[in-house]
Amino acid sequence: MRVIKNSFITDTVAELCKKAAYNLPQDIIKSLKSAKNSETNLAKEIIKLTLENAKTASKGVYPLCQDTGTAVLFVEIGQQVQIAGSLEKALQDGIKKGFKENYLRKSIVSEPLFKRENTKTNTPAIIHYKIVTGDKLKINLMLKGGGAENKSQIKMFNPTASKEEIIDFILNVVKTAGASACPPFVVGIGLGGNFETAPLLAKQALLRNKPNKNLNYKKLEQEILTKINKTNIGPQGFGGKTTALKVFIEYAPCHIASLPCAVNICCHSSRHAEVIL
Numbered sequence: 001m002r003v004i005k006n007s008f009i010t011d012t013v014a015e016l017c018k019k020a021a022y023n024l025p026q027d028i029i030k031s032l033k034s035a036k037n038s039e040t041n042l043a044k045e046i047i048k049l050t051l052e053n054a055k056t057a058s059k060g061v062y063p064l065c066q067d068t069g070t071a072v073l074f075v076e077i078g079q080q081v082q083i084a085g086s087l088e089k090a091l092q093d094g095i096k097k098g099f100k101e102n103y104l105r106k107s108i109v110s111e112p113l114f115k116r117e118n119t120k121t122n123t124p125a126i127i128h129y130k131i132v133t134g135d136k137l138k139i140n141l142m143l144k145g146g147g148a149e150n151k152s153q154i155k156m157f158n159p160t161a162s163k164e165e166i167i168d169f170i171l172n173v174v175k176t177a178g179a180s181a182c183p184p185f186v187v188g189i190g191l192g193g194n195f196e197t198a199p200l201l202a203k204q205a206l207l208r209n210k211p212n213k214n215l216n217y218k219k220l221e222q223e224i225l226t227k228i229n230k231t232n233i234g235p236q237g238f239g240g241k242t243t244a245l246k247v248f249i250e251y252a253p254c255h256i257a258s259l260p261c262a263v264n265i266c267c268h269s270s271r272h273a274e275v276i277l
Helices: 008-022 024-039 041-057 088-099 163-181 196-205 215-228
Strands: 003-007 070-078 081-084 124-133 137-146 153-157 184-194 245-254 261-268 271-276
Touching: 003 008, 008 081, 008 088, 008 137, 008 271, 024 041, 024 245, 070 088, 081 153, 153 163, 163 184, 163 215, 163 261, 184 196, 196 245, 196 261, 215 245
Parallel strands: 003 081, 070 124, 184 245
Antiparallel strands: 070 137, 137 271, 153 261, 184 261
């Protein structure tokens, strides 16, 4: 049994907040540079400014976006790991510390409908736990902006739905998001599972940086990306070839009577960071 102190987890999560808020993942940087070379006129200038913003943010003074997002944690706990203290508290305290020390905007309200009072800590974070084999603790932090999150959708298709119907739904979600979700996007898609797991799959898809290992889904990712980029929404909605930088699909088994499809929209500021303890 391997023991990990909760204070160490708190400090680690605080560092992840800083890393995610100020450093755009290298695969996104690479995609933006490629898009810049293929664009012209205003679209090209917008992507150049986006890359300049990322370079400025990497200095650690100004975050990538003023909306520093909802903190979403994906935590894989090895069966041979013992936490010295409360894991939940350690993770939440890490978010509080990371947002306070790095002067990140606090955007979470205590309840959704009536008072909507700011918690002033950006907590509670949303945490998804998974028990796995081994003696490691893996933490993936995503800082998810509200504007893009608001444009995400789910649809429960009949199992008879065709691939074309699924693609049309995804394209409609992207078109509905339009300029208000700050394109170019990273589009996460969850297929299968049930009503609650499909959106979770879509969000987990946003953590990926490589095409799907399954050849059929790899081809589908590329097909959807190509069709999205033909919509001419373009960077920040001003038109162009680059409406999305990447499309990632995660899938799961589902009931014979169901075919859930969830689409989680992420702006170009695709902020996430990972650590294995």
